Amino acid sequence: MQQKKSEATRERLVATALRLFREQGYDRTTMRAIAAEAGVSTGNAYYYFSSKNDLVQALYHSLQDEHRARSLPLLRDGQNLGEHLRAILQSGIDVMGPYHDFGFNFIGVAIQPSSNLGPFSDDSSVARAKSIALFNQAVNTARPQPPLAIRADLPELLWLVYMGVTLFWVYDRSPGQRRTRRLIDNAAPLIAKLVILSRLPVVRKIVDDVVQLIKNTKQ
Amino acid sequence: MQQKKSEATRERLVATALRLFREQGYDRTTMRAIAAEAGVSTGNAYYYFSSKNDLVQALYHSLQDEHRARSLPLLRDGQNLGEHLRAILQSGIDVMGPYHDFGFNFIGVAIQPSSNLGPFSDDSSVARAKSIALFNQAVNTARPQPPLAIRADLPELLWLVYMGVTLFWVYDRSPGQRRTRRLIDNAAPLIAKLVILSRLPVVRKIVDDVVQLIKNTKQ
DNA sequence: TCTCCTTCTTGAACACGTTCAAAAGAGTCT
DNA sequence: AGACTCTTTTGAACGTGTTCAAGAAGGAGA
Numbered sequence: 295m296q297q298k299k300s301e302a303t304r305e306r307l308v309a310t311a312l313r314l315f316r317e318q319g320y321d322r323t324t325m326r327a328i329a330a331e332a333g334v335s336t337g338n339a340y341y342y343f344s345s346k347n348d349l350v351q352a353l354y355h356s357l358q359d360e361h362r363a364r365s366l367p368l369l370r371d372g373q374n375l376g377e378h379l380r381a382i383l384q385s386g387i388d389v390m391g392p393y394h395d396f397g398f399n400f401i402g403v404a405i406q407p408s409s410n411l412g413p414f415s416d417d418s419s420v421a422r423a424k425s426i427a428l429f430n431q432a433v434n435t436a437r438p439q440p441p442l443a444i445r446a447d448l449p450e451l452l453w454l455v456y457m458g459v460t461l462f463w464v465y466d467r468s469p470g471q472r473r474t475r476r477l478i479d480n481a482a483p484l485i486a487k488l489v490i491l492s493r494l495p496v497v498r499k500i501v502d503d504v505v506q507l508i509k510n511t512k513q
Numbered sequence: 514m515q516q517k518k519s520e521a522t523r524e525r526l527v528a529t530a531l532r533l534f535r536e537q538g539y540d541r542t543t544m545r546a547i548a549a550e551a552g553v554s555t556g557n558a559y560y561y562f563s564s565k566n567d568l569v570q571a572l573y574h575s576l577q578d579e580h581r582a583r584s585l586p587l588l589r590d591g592q593n594l595g596e597h598l599r600a601i602l603q604s605g606i607d608v609m610g611p612y613h614d615f616g617f618n619f620i621g622v623a624i625q626p627s628s629n630l631g632p633f634s635d636d637s638s639v640a641r642a643k644s645i646a647l648f649n650q651a652v653n654t655a656r657p658q659p660p661l662a663i664r665a666d667l668p669e670l671l672w673l674v675y676m677g678v679t680l681f682w683v684y685d686r687s688p689g690q691r692r693t694r695r696l697i698d699n700a701a702p703l704i705a706k707l708v709i710l711s712r713l714p715v716v717r718k719i720v721d722d723v724v725q726l727i728k729n730t731k732q
Numbered sequence: 733t734c735t736c737c738t739t740c741t742t743g744a745a746c747a748c749g750t751t752c753a754a755a756a757g758a759g760t761c762t
Numbered sequence: 763a764g765a766c767t768c769t770t771t772t773g774a775a776c777g778t779g780t781t782c783a784a785g786a787a788g789g790a791g792a
Contacts, residue, residue, distance in 0.1 A: 518758095544748080545747090555750090559749090559750065564750080
C-alpha cells in the first residue's frame with residue numbers, strides 16, 4: 295500500500311516537472327515550484343530524484359519512449375533507408391521540439407556516462423541501446439537492404455549521425471528549428487546514397503577505415 | 514591612470530580564475546574565492562565579468578591563443594596534410610588538458626552563438642574565425658596540395674572535425690584522454706587520405722554533396 | 733494495543749551565482 | 763580648493779540547488 299502511494303508521488307513529480315519545463319523552460323522552473331505544484335515539500339522531491347538533472351533524465355527517457363512510439367509506425371517495410379532515416383530523425387526533432395530551451399542538458403544526459411559505476415546499472419547506456427535498437431529496426435526493414443559488409447555496424451553509425459543532428463538542433467536558433475529540418479532532409483538521402491556506394495571498393499575501404507577507427511577508439 | 518589599474522585588476526581576475534579552475538576544477542571554484550584570491554570584493558568581479566561563464570570564455574580565448582602559438586611552429590612546409598592535422602589536433606588536446614574537468618563548458622562557449630546580437634560584435638564568431646584561420650594555414654603549407662576543388666572549403670571542414678574531436682575529448686574519461694589521442698592518430702591520416710581520394714569522381718561527388726549540405730544548411 | 737523498523741516527509745539551513753544601492757576614488761573644470 | 767561627473771569598489775541581499783536532522787506514517791510481530 296505504501297509502495298503504490300510512493301510510486302504515485304514519484305509520477306506526480308515527473309509529470310509536474312515535465313509540464314513546468316515545457317511551460318516555463320528549464321532555468322525558470324525551480325525545484326521548489328515543482329515540489330509545491332506536486333503538493334510535496336522541497337526536500338521530498340530530493341527523496342525521489344537526487345538532483346534537478348535527474349528529472350531531466352526522467353524527461354529524456356520519457357521522450358525517448360515517445361520517439362520510439364512515433365517512429366516505429368513510420369518504418370514501413372520496403373521503404374528505402376533514406377526515408378527511414380529521415381522519418382526517425384524528423385520525429386526525434388518533433389518530440390524534442392517543446393523542450394528546445396534546454397536541449398543543452400539533453401546532450402549531457404544522452405552522451406554522458408552516468409555516475410553509476412556498477413557494470414550493469416549504467417542508466418544512460420540502457421537508453422543508448424534502446425535508441426540504437428530503433429535504428430536497427432530501420433535498417434532491417436529497409437529495401438533494398440544495405441550491403442552486408444556494413445549492415446551490422448550501420449545502426450550504431452546512424453545513431454552517431456542522430457547524435458550529431460541533435461547537437462546541431464540544440465544550437466539551432468532558427469524559428470521552429472527550420473535549419474535542422476533542412477539538414478535532415480538533405481542529409482538523410484545523402485547518407486543512404488553513401489551506404490549504397492559502400493559497395494564500391496574505394497568507398498568500401500573508407501567506410502571500413504571509419505568503422506575500424508570507431509571500434510579501435512572504443513578501447 | 515585609472516585605466517591601467519582597472520586593466521590590471523581585470524587581468525588579475527582572469528589569472529586567478531585560470532589558476533583556481535586548474536587547481537580545483539570548475540564547480541569547486543567559486544566566484545567568491547576568485548574575487549578573494551584576486552584581492553577584490555565579490556561584486557567587483559561582476560563589474561568586470563558579467564558571469565562565471567564569462568570567465569570561462571576568457572579562459573577559452575586564452576587557450577585558443579596558446580593553441581595557435583603551439584601549433585604554428587609544427588606546421589612545417591612540405592609535410593602532408595595528415596601530419597598537419599594531427600599536430601593541430603594533438604596540441605589542441607595538450608592545451609586543453611589541464612581543464613578537462615569542465616570541457617563541457619568549453620563546448621558551449623565554442624559553439625554557442627553569443628548573446629550579443631549586434632552583427633559585428635559576435636564574440637564567438639571571432640574566435641571561430643581565428644580557429645579556422647589556423648586550419649587554413651595548415652592546408653596552405655601542406656604538400657602535396659589538396660585538390661583545388663575542395664581547397665577552399667577544407668579549412669572549415671577540418672574545423673568541424675576539430676569540434677567533433679573536442680566533443681569526443683570532453684566525454685573521454687580514459688586516463689590522460691588516451692582514447693582521444695588514439696582517435697586523432699587514426700583519424701588524421703584517414704581524413705588526409707580522403708582528401709586525396711576526393712579527386713576520384715565517386716568520392717568527389719560525395720564530398721560535393723557534403724559541402725553543399727553544409728552551405729545549404731547555413732541558411 | 734504496544735513496539736520496533738522501514739519508508740516517507742518536512743522545513744530549516746548551507747553554499748553558491750548574481751544583483752544592487754550605496755559609497756569611495758579619480759579626473760576635470762571653475 | 764570645491765563641485766561635479768564618471769569609473770571603480772563594496773558588502774549585504776535575493777533566489778537558487780541541495781543537504782540534513784528530525785519527525786510522521788505505515789506495516790509486522792508480540
